[in-house]
Amino acid sequence: MNGTPRAVRMAQALLHPLLRLHPRDFRERNAAEMRAVLQDALTEAQREQGAGGLLKRAAREALDLAATAARLHWTGADYRARARGRKTPHPSTPRGPMKDETRGQRLPRTAGIACAVAATGAGMLYMTMAGAPATYIAMNGLALVMGLGMIGLARTAGRDRHLPGGIVLVLGAALLATALFGLRVDGAARWVRLGGTSVQVSLIVLPAMLVSFARHRDRHSTLGIAVAALALAVQPDRAMAGILASAVAVLAVTTRDPRAHLALAGAAAGFAATLLRPDTLPAVPYVDQVLYTSFDAGLVAGLAVTGGALLLIVPALLGFRYDPDHREVHAVFGTVWLGAVAAAALGNYPTPLVGYGGSAILGYALSLSLIPPKRHPAAAGARAGDGASAKAGSMPAGAAELATALIGRRGPRARAWTALADVTGEAGGAMARRSSRAGAVALAFLLIAGAAQQGDAQPGWQPAAGHTQIPLWPNGPPDPRPGVGAEAVHYAVDPETRQRKLVGGRPYQYVENVTRPTITVYPPTTGNTGAAVIVYPGGGFNVLAIDIEGTEACDWLTSNGITCVLLKYRVPCQHEGDYRECPSAHQDAQRAMSIVRSRAGEWHIDPNRIGVMGFSAGAHMAIMSSTRFDRLYAAVDEADRVSSRPDFAIVLYPGRVAYRRTNFVPNPDIRVTERTPPTFLVHTWDDPMNLVENSLIYATALRRAGVPAELHVYAQGGHAFGLRRTELSATAWPELAEAWLKAIGVVGP
Amino acid sequence: MPTHPEQDPTRLLPLTPLSLAILLALAEGDLHGYAIIKEVERQTAGQLTVGTGSLYAALQRMRDEALIAESPDEPPAGADARRRYYRLTPYGREVARQETQRMARVLAVAREKRIAPEPAPELRPADR
Numbered sequence: 117m118n119g120t121p122r123a124v125r126m127a128q129a130l131l132h133p134l135l136r137l138h139p140r141d142f143r144e145r146n147a148a149e150m151r152a153v154l155q156d157a158l159t160e161a162q163r164e165q166g167a168g169g170l171l172k173r174a175a176r177e178a179l180d181l182a183a184t185a186a187r188l189h190w191t192g193a194d195y196r197a198r199a200r201g202r203k204t205p206h207p208s209t210p211r212g213p214m215k216d217e218t219r220g221q222r223l224p225r226t227a228g229i230a231c232a233v234a235a236t237g238a239g240m241l242y243m244t245m246a247g248a249p250a251t252y253i254a255m256n257g258l259a260l261v262m263g264l265g266m267i268g269l270a271r272t273a274g275r276d277r278h279l280p281g282g283i284v285l286v287l288g289a290a291l292l293a294t295a296l297f298g299l300r301v302d303g304a305a306r307w308v309r310l311g312g313t314s315v316q317v318s319l320i321v322l323p324a325m326l327v328s329f330a331r332h333r334d335r336h337s338t339l340g341i342a343v344a345a346l347a348l349a350v351q352p353d354r355a356m357a358g359i360l361a362s363a364v365a366v367l368a369v370t371t372r373d374p375r376a377h378l379a380l381a382g383a384a385a386g387f388a389a390t391l392l393r394p395d396t397l398p399a400v401p402y403v404d405q406v407l408y409t410s411f412d413a414g415l416v417a418g419l420a421v422t423g424g425a426l427l428l429i430v431p432a433l434l435g436f437r438y439d440p441d442h443r444e445v446h447a448v449f450g451t452v453w454l455g456a457v458a459a460a461a462l463g464n465y466p467t468p469l470v471g472y473g474g475s476a477i478l479g480y481a482l483s484l485s486l487i488p489p490k491r492h493p494a495a496a497g498a499r500a501g502d503g504a505s506a507k508a509g510s511m512p513a514g515a516a517e518l519a520t521a522l523i524g525r526r527g528p529r530a531r532a533w534t535a536l537a538d539v540t541g542e543a544g545g546a547m548a549r550r551s552s553r554a555g556a557v558a559l560a561f562l563l564i565a566g567a568a569q570q571g572d573a574q575p576g577w578q579p580a581a582g583h584t585q586i587p588l589w590p591n592g593p594p595d596p597r598p599g600v601g602a603e604a605v606h607y608a609v610d611p612e613t614r615q616r617k618l619v620g621g622r623p624y625q626y627v628e629n630v631t632r633p634t635i636t637v638y639p640p641t642t643g644n645t646g647a648a649v650i651v652y653p654g655g656g657f658n659v660l661a662i663d664i665e666g667t668e669a670c671d672w673l674t675s676n677g678i679t680c681v682l683l684k685y686r687v688p689c690q691h692e693g694d695y696r697e698c699p700s701a702h703q704d705a706q707r708a709m710s711i712v713r714s715r716a717g718e719w720h721i722d723p724n725r726i727g728v729m730g731f732s733a734g735a736h737m738a739i740m741s742s743t744r745f746d747r748l749y750a751a752v753d754e755a756d757r758v759s760s761r762p763d764f765a766i767v768l769y770p771g772r773v774a775y776r777r778t779n780f781v782p783n784p785d786i787r788v789t790e791r792t793p794p795t796f797l798v799h800t801w802d803d804p805m806n807l808v809e810n811s812l813i814y815a816t817a818l819r820r821a822g823v824p825a826e827l828h829v830y831a832q833g834g835h836a837f838g839l840r841r842t843e844l845s846a847t848a849w850p851e852l853a854e855a856w857l858k859a860i861g862v863v864g865p
Numbered sequence: 866m867p868t869h870p871e872q873d874p875t876r877l878l879p880l881t882p883l884s885l886a887i888l889l890a891l892a893e894g895d896l897h898g899y900a901i902i903k904e905v906e907r908q909t910a911g912q913l914t915v916g917t918g919s920l921y922a923a924l925q926r927m928r929d930e931a932l933i934a935e936s937p938d939e940p941p942a943g944a945d946a947r948r949r950y951y952r953l954t955p956y957g958r959e960v961a962r963q964e965t966q967r968m969a970r971v972l973a974v975a976r977e978k979r980i981a982p983e984p985a986p987e988l989r990p991a992d993r
Contacts, residue, residue: 184922
């Protein structure tokens with residue numbers, strides 16, 4: 117070993133615990149040899165491809181080892197018998213997949229390992245397809261390896277352990293410490309910095325605490341859960357508090373332990389406290405909202421994310437079905453992770469095991485390692501008779517107690533619960549079990565849905581005092597899509613540092629989840645020239661960069677005597693086709709122009725000097741406005757009889773004109789004609805998001821059609837700089853635009 | 866051709882790509898685990914990459930099916946004591962032969978239907 121490079125030894129240290137996951141007979145036979153092979157493989161990868169090659173090889177081997185272990189457990193140890201004579205099963209191996217005791221014992225945990233690997237793999241697949249930074253993907257892979265290593269170590273350390281109550285209390289205190297001293301982002305303190313990344317502590321420790329609490333309740337662990345509830349209320353973290361309350365509620369329903377009821381009181385209080393304060397954390401790209409946005413990266417990516425998320429509760433379902441002695445533990449495990457998926461579906465919360473971070477991956481592995489192995493069938497059988505009937509009666513009674521605990525007195529609803537419990541209790545074992553299980557799941561959903569409902573109270577984006585938003589569509593937009601959440605305004609945040617992103621030394625905001633599009637009119641602040649410009653902010657059709665590419669553009673326009681009309685168009689949209697078009701945005705743009713032109717007299721605007729100005733995705737909208745004059749929706753009122761053609765267009769770093777991957781074939785939906793209005797184009801040579809070819813190709817088309825245009829290409833400046841002045845010359849473009857507006861006669865000399 | 870007692874060599878067909886690749890890798894001599902991984906990668910031009918877990922799961926299964934066996938010979942001097950060498954059994958050789966024949970028949974049908982290309986005519990020195 118002395119000659120082995122240090123990096124290889126580290127990789128080995130991560131991989132060797134995974135060998136522990138394999139069935140014992142296989143392990144005893146092969147583990148030593150497999151270690152030798154791993155060493156050879158890692159050493160060679162390091163020698164030939166350096167650290168990157170080593171990391172890649174180690175990740176591949178880790179996934180392969182975990183998958184093989186799961187497969188061997190799944191197919192069982194009797195493959196030998198089946199190989200020798202497929203017709204005659206080995207006498208010692210009874211048929212029926214779950215009856216075999218050696219196989220059933222660790223089934224939920226083994227299935228959990230497979231699910232964790234598959235879900236993380238699906239998440240990494242999604243991130244690859246969506247073009248997420250490589251560090252995100254590597255971080256998830258590393259978290260998975262660490263998580264699997266933890267499970268392996270837990271198995272080595274001793275069998276079947278839950279966390280002692282004292283440890284649960286310490287973990288609860290750790291959560292409280294995070295709440296008080298942790299990394300604070302937009303008013304929420306959920307993270308601690310650890311080795312260059314931020315870790316959400318609650319996501320790691322809370323599932324393990326809850327699974328432990330489900331297995332064993334004492335004074336300390338009950339207090340620990342209550343402290344955790346307090347911590348989540350202080351942070352605040354509504355989603356985790358909801359998950360905690362749901363899981364403890366399920367536990368209170370399935371057991372009659374007064375400690376569970378005590379913990380429930382604490383958890384419910386903590387959850388209620390989080391409802392009082394708004395939860396306004398920004399969505400992080402590739403992490404939050406991925407259940408929806410993943411479908412934009414393709415059907416496969418979308419299915420990978422949804423399928424991966426649903427896989428997480430499979431171990432709970434298996435455990436519930438095949439391990440009747442630990443139903444409450446499996447119910448709690450399932451509730452926690454179903455709750456996490458529900459939180460992701462309803463708010464800006466990371467989808468577990470998918471997306472940047474890895475906290476959830478570690479949390480999943482940790483909670484999985486605490487799932488009990490199935491009791492020995494002989495031992496279980498001894499108490500199966502009385503156990504089943506006693507439980508059948510106890511669960512509905514628990515529901516009644518829960519209702520009392522929740523409502524606080526025996527009101528009519530509590531009586532209804534009690535009556536229901538009595539009826540189902542008398543209806544007999546299976547029925548009662550099923551209905552109370554359904555009740556517990558429904559309750560969990562209600563709690564989390566309640567959290568999301570509360571979130572809807574957010575007002576969304578509002579213009580500065582003195583301005584009002586005018587809805588575009590009096591009867592609602594054409595083909596409305598159900599909102600994926602409440603409209604909200606956030607600061608752009610770097611997902612790695614959790615710090616606000618800066619442009620020109622200042623942070624910037626964006627609006628998300630716009631379902632009711634509006635325009636806001638900003639009259640000129642100096643002498644009115646009679647000209648007007650409708651501004652389309654950028655944001656990839658997912659969000660709107662409302663200040664840096666919206667209100668700040670209006671400040672510039674109005675100070676030049678031009679009326680500014682800020683369009684808040686619908687986002688996110690269903691991207692369509694090869695060029696990821698967004699029909700709803702183009703509808704909103706057309707409608708906005710028709711309204712402005714039809715009300716020109718009222719707003720002191722010359723109807724023949726109304727232009728458009730767009731940034732990035734909004735620049736693409738400006739191009740569409742300049743080239744498509746046929747109405748993209750059924751006319752709503754008189755305004756739609758007025759032309760939607762702009763009189764001039766300012767197009768800033770546009771996209772979706774042509775893509776490198778299709779060899780820069782121009783978007784066929786852009787039809788430049790001699791009716792396309794005069795255009796002012798700005799792009800930077802080093803724009804990493806929308807390549808400069810977009811502007812070059814569009815400018816060429818304008819030239820061919822004989823449309824007057826002006827094109828500015830700067831060496832440096834990147835993307836999405838808006839109008840903020842920096843030391844780069846690209847940011848001086850507004851002065852050139854002012855000169856151009858004079859040159860084409862929009863504003864006076 | 867001696868085969869595994871009472872076993873029909875076509876019984877295990879079709880083989881998984883990994884099983885066949887391992888049988889072919891061992892056709893020319895005994896190899897240890899990592900050498901099998903390298904040889905499989907070489908003979909499939911890198912198309913089939915094998916992880917350690919998959920390899921040992923396959924080796925164990927193939928050993929139980931008597932396709933391969935541990936080499937009874939002493940390992941070469943200076944070799945890692947943890948390493949075992951694997952060799953093809955006569956039965957395994959016969960199974961590999963049957964499998965490749967089966968594949969040849971598939972290929973013949975594919976050529977007939979013009980899905981697979983005809984084999985390139987052999988170039989004689991005069992044609993060059």
